[in-house]
Amino acid sequence: MVGRATDENVFQLRLNELFSGSDRRLTNTAVANGLLARGYRISTPYLSQLRHGVRSSPSDEVVSALADYFDVPPGYFFTIPWSGDRARIHDEDAEIVAHLADPELRQLLRAANGLSATSLELLSNLAAALRISESRRKTPTRTQRPTPDRPKTGTTTAANQSHRCDLTPK
Numbered sequence: 001m002v003g004r005a006t007d008e009n010v011f012q013l014r015l016n017e018l019f020s021g022s023d024r025r026l027t028n029t030a031v032a033n034g035l036l037a038r039g040y041r042i043s044t045p046y047l048s049q050l051r052h053g054v055r056s057s058p059s060d061e062v063v064s065a066l067a068d069y070f071d072v073p074p075g076y077f078f079t080i081p082w083s084g085d086r087a088r089i090h091d092e093d094a095e096i097v098a099h100l101a102d103p104e105l106r107q108l109l110r111a112a113n114g115l116s117a118t119s120l121e122l123l124s125n126l127a128a129a130l131r132i133s134e135s136r137r138k139t140p141t142r143t144q145r146p147t148p149d150r151p152k153t154g155t156t157t158a159a160n161q162s163h164r165c166d167l168t169p170k
Contacts, residue, residue: 012053014077018070019051031069040065 019026028047035042042062049055050062058066060074067074099105112123 009053010080011056011077012051016051035065035069
């Protein structure tokens with residue numbers, strides 16, 4: 001069974017993943033017989049109903065028996081699998097880890113560690129506002145001299161004050 005997991009069909013989807021992920025071709029009869037050999041009595045038709053979504057609320061005993069048979073924790077059957085792009089997330093995480101060599105970023109991370117969710121959101125908003133501000137700022141090069149329309153770096157003018165951002169958490 002291929003499909004998107006929802007709260008209604010997550011058990012069915014996860015059970016079918018175990019069937020299809022097996023090294024050998026599993027049938028309902030083979031699994032029912034394997035369960036019987038372990039002391040669990042589950043009929044082949046009932047197993048088929050679970051796999052096709054006809055029955056969707058197995059007892060705790062059935063869940064435990066199937067978990068034991070497939071060597072997974074019982075909670076496996078009730079967790080919706082993540083469907084995101086694992087390669088992209090891995091690449092982004094690797095980039096973040098590489099930046100941890102920067103002592104200034106490590107200092108910022110230590111300072112932010114333990115802040116409340118509201119404070120972290122405020123810090124994130126501040127970082128976004130700073131990024132926007134820095135991208136708009138034009139820093140004179142060494143050959144450029146400050147002029148009335150291009151003040152020294154770090155001075156405040158009415159023009160660059162107009163780029164203030166609201167940092168309050170939304």
